[in-house]
Amino acid sequence: MDWSYILAVMVTSAFGLQAIVFGLAAIGINIQFGYTGLLNFGQAAFMAVGGYSVAVVVVEFGWSFWVGVPIGIIAAILLALLLGIPTLRLRADYLAIVTIAAAEIIRLILRSVTFKELFGGSDGRQAFADGFFALSPYPDDAAISIGPAVINDQQLWTYTVGWLLVALALLITWLLVRSPWGRVVKGIREDEDAVRSLGKNVFAYKMQALVLGGVFGALAGFITAIGAQNVNPDVFKTDATFFAYAILILGGAARVFGPLLGTIIFWAVFQGTDVFLREGIDAGLPIISLMDGTQAAVLRVMLVGLGIMLLMIYRPQGILGDRRELALDAR
């Protein structure tokens, strides 16, 4: 059992690619669910729209990577409008069902043979991020080693941009929620009718929150596409959405830094558990070595599910949250 290796994995995961991607996705959900009370269960769709936009624009149309970015953002905005128009006037559970259905629709289309020419079917699209790496200020031989893990110059550039985006998203969230806009959406979360009776256009505010959170989801899609140099439909399963929810609830919904803290802890523990179990299997530890590697990987997802349940039941405000502010009975 190599504890220093496990520790190194935990540290690199806490600040690695997944932490950035799901941090951004969770920040988006924080605006929608935490502040406005909208149950977007289709954040994976927004991530897919972002990731596939940059990939398809480069691979299929041969345009610059940087054309893909605005296209991805516009596509995310359109998707939010499309989902919001039929559902935002209805009860919360309708938005939940429609968004999760939309995420499945998009994933099925992305992996279909019918659209393989465009999206690459279940293989997805690879090698499209050269335009992004061309701007890297780091020399080719730049590398940081944390224990046994080595971060190369491309990863370093991805992480730099990723964390800058996280910082930007957090800044936007912080500015928004202490503005009049933030007070209105929090009011909508608490009592929609009260806000409506004050003459506010509830529908428009909800739509703005849905769009903004969706755009943050698309940013998460860009980073996962760049970091993995690959997009494929299975990255954007519904589990991705619920990992982001787990992160948000863990860190604390309706708190600006909730998603940040959540993503750091979540990925450190999630990947730490993985290597711990694998090491334990190799070392022949009692009980643990009864599992095989696949079961170990399944076990930690199982624990995520259990974690969501226990958090929602015993500490719905998460680590940073304030129970008085967040009854979490949103609409």
Added chain:
Amino acid sequence: MHRRILAVLGVLFATFVALVAMASPAAAEGQAVGGKLENRVEGVKTPVAGVEIAVVGDGFQGTATSDADGVWRVELPALGNYDVTINVETLPEGVALTEEDKVTIEQVPVKPPLFGGLKTVTFPLGQSTATTTSLWEQTAQLTVSGLQFGLLIALGALGLSIIYGTTGLVNFAHGEIITFGALATWTLNAGFGLPFIVAAIGGLLLSAAFGWLNNAALWRPLRKRGTGLIAMMIVSIGLAIFLRNLYQFFAGAEKKSYTEFAGMAGLSLGPVSITPTDIAVIIISLVALIATVLVLSKSRLGKATRAVSDNPSLAAGAGINVERVITFVWVIGAALAGLGGILLGFTQQVSFQMGFQILLLVFAAVTLGGLGTISGAIFGSLVVGLFIQLTTLIIPTELKNVGALLVLIIILLVRPYGLLGRRERVG
């Protein structure tokens, strides 16, 4: 409304029984594996002779060649699992496997004979070029499979809908109850070696018990704490992720089949070819749905259920024990979902995520018919099932679920209270 949906189900049932009575099944005896090779072209079946089939397993190797009637049979030395392979090169001109991955059917379980001995294995044969069945025949075939799928969705949707109606919970873990029924049955059947019928009854009872446990261990305490509906919805997502991975942890990711009734030869009902298992699936789900609707509309407990759905406080005030009704609803709902899973195990095999994969269609059906209504859930399910199958005439099969989910979104745009729901504010 109930009377109308009962009438629809009743007519379906009667038509079906009449059609089945006209078809003729066949059975054989012995400890053997065998089957009948038939080339299906435009619904007409012609036997395929002279095709080699190899059976391998447990140190045994045997081959057989199909005779003039297309029948082949390999006598086996012992019970166990066998791989059955068709030699594609011995197929005559113009005949091909219609499903390319069915060259070898792996791990065919041969168990003690209980329902008539011979373990049948069917290879799907058809014209080597694209199918040329007429539009009318395709439509008829798809209508039957659509109805069957719709009835299976309805078994899930009815439970989801009455649980929602009485407790307000949108249960994202309902798909995992469907999976539970199938996995429990498969475990009893393949794991403990029980005959399928016994295993299925066991799976049904275990599903009902699982529903009771869900309510007693999780949802009732949460209701007592006054947990909000949104919070409960997220808890149900956690539960779904937990259960799904728990299933995979213990049962693995591969798809499994029950040890009996797999790969039966089809019967011809006019233009439609249908296997005896498909017929059983349709009849059992129809009976279960009719019985449930009758119980809900006639019995005291059923009436109490509808009273609680309408207005829990008023029902409690009228002396109805609301918690008792909710327990009843969970048991019934889970039993129906479990039954759906057991039957779905025939049409799509058993896997840890079968319930999860059908859950969105169940949601689509429930929303389409009107969230919380009994007849709406059944009606919506039949529409979704038929829609999914019939649209494959126009759109690629791999995208058939996309169409159904798109319809869900469009329906919400024009009739958010569902096709049969009461016109009321849901915002």
